[in-house]
Amino acid sequence: MSGQRVVAGVDGSPESDLAVRWAARIAAQRRLPLHIVHAIHVAGLYYGGGGMSGVGAFIALAQEDAAKMMNESIALARAVGPNLTVTSEMPSIAASSALIELSRDAKLVVVGKSGRGEFTGMLVGSTAAAVISHAHCSVAVIRHRPDVLAVPAGGPVVVGVDAGPNSDHAIALAFEEASQRRAPLVALHAWSDVTYDSTGGATRVPVQWESIEEDERRAFAERMAGWGEKYPDVEVHRELVRDRPRHALLEQAEKAQLVVVGSRGRGGFRGMLLGSTSQALVHFAACPVLVARPYEG
Numbered sequence: 001m002s003g004q005r006v007v008a009g010v011d012g013s014p015e016s017d018l019a020v021r022w023a024a025r026i027a028a029q030r031r032l033p034l035h036i037v038h039a040i041h042v043a044g045l046y047y048g049g050g051g052m053s054g055v056g057a058f059i060a061l062a063q064e065d066a067a068k069m070m071n072e073s074i075a076l077a078r079a080v081g082p083n084l085t086v087t088s089e090m091p092s093i094a095a096s097s098a099l100i101e102l103s104r105d106a107k108l109v110v111v112g113k114s115g116r117g118e119f120t121g122m123l124v125g126s127t128a129a130a131v132i133s134h135a136h137c138s139v140a141v142i143r144h145r146p147d148v149l150a151v152p153a154g155g156p157v158v159v160g161v162d163a164g165p166n167s168d169h170a171i172a173l174a175f176e177e178a179s180q181r182r183a184p185l186v187a188l189h190a191w192s193d194v195t196y197d198s199t200g201g202a203t204r205v206p207v208q209w210e211s212i213e214e215d216e217r218r219a220f221a222e223r224m225a226g227w228g229e230k231y232p233d234v235e236v237h238r239e240l241v242r243d244r245p246r247h248a249l250l251e252q253a254e255k256a257q258l259v260v261v262g263s264r265g266r267g268g269f270r271g272m273l274l275g276s277t278s279q280a281l282v283h284f285a286a287c288p289v290l291v292a293r294p295y296e297g
Helices: 014-030 051-080 095-105 126-134 165-181 209-224 245-253 276-284
Strands: 006-009 034-037 086-089 108-112 138-142 157-160 185-190 236-241 258-262 289-292
Touching: 006 014, 006 095, 014 034, 014 051, 014 108, 014 138, 034 051, 034 095, 051 086, 095 108, 095 126, 157 165, 157 245, 165 185, 165 209, 165 258, 165 289, 185 209, 185 245, 209 236, 236 245, 245 258, 245 276
Parallel strands: 006 034, 006 108, 034 086, 108 138, 157 185, 157 258, 185 236, 258 289
Antiparallel strands: 138 289
16 A cells, blocks of 8 residues: 555544544654545536526535535644645545545545435445445544544554455554554454354254364464564454454454454455445444555555
8 A cells, every 4th residue: 555645535524523533643643645525426416406597506505515614624634733734625526436536546545434415324325335345545434433533542453354365455454553553453363253053953063163263273373474573563462263253343342443354355254345244343343444455556
């Protein structure tokens, strides 16, 4: 990930304000510029008719409101980082398209969990799916929590590790974040997505848990190999648990300052960005969630 700036999507909601402040803090710490974006989907404003003069007045009002919102977002960012370089734009396209395109030269895209306007329900609908699935850099999701910036000094960075190579991007980003934050890293591998010994039916297939656990432990070690040497400053704690990923990650998120997950997975994290694990993390994690994607600029 070699992008040169942090991009924050805004819409004036409380989640958006938190996202701007969080993005500003990251940009200031990493000495990167911050680019704030509010998409005004002009095509959608024509729906309902009313004549061209009426539409023009409505668009002008929307643009005026957007400019005020943008100024407020810039002020929030500068309050966090007085020396921060802040730029902004209000493209006349859909929010997902704007953020995906801007992610081409970004280090990170930051969005709120939900909002209004072009970002309404973005993390339960097509906009979130598009941004998380197609962004050219990693995406941070900030949910509305009053103390989201007041993370305990000793809070760790937590990374979800699966058995396949697709989690390497998440591991790399998690080590980078832990090093930058001078925080310990908890690497979590939850390998039981189904409780086999509690399934219904008259006949139950015996499960050799010891053998499965040993295989998972070996795969976990392979995924983590070499990272400690690359980041000797990061204190690493490995957690191998027989549990569903969402349960284990949500529990860890209670005491974490950040949870990092991959954009794709297999094994315990299979399909996580399309299913219950990602939804649970985005909606209920007690800290920001960072979805790691390989840089594709």
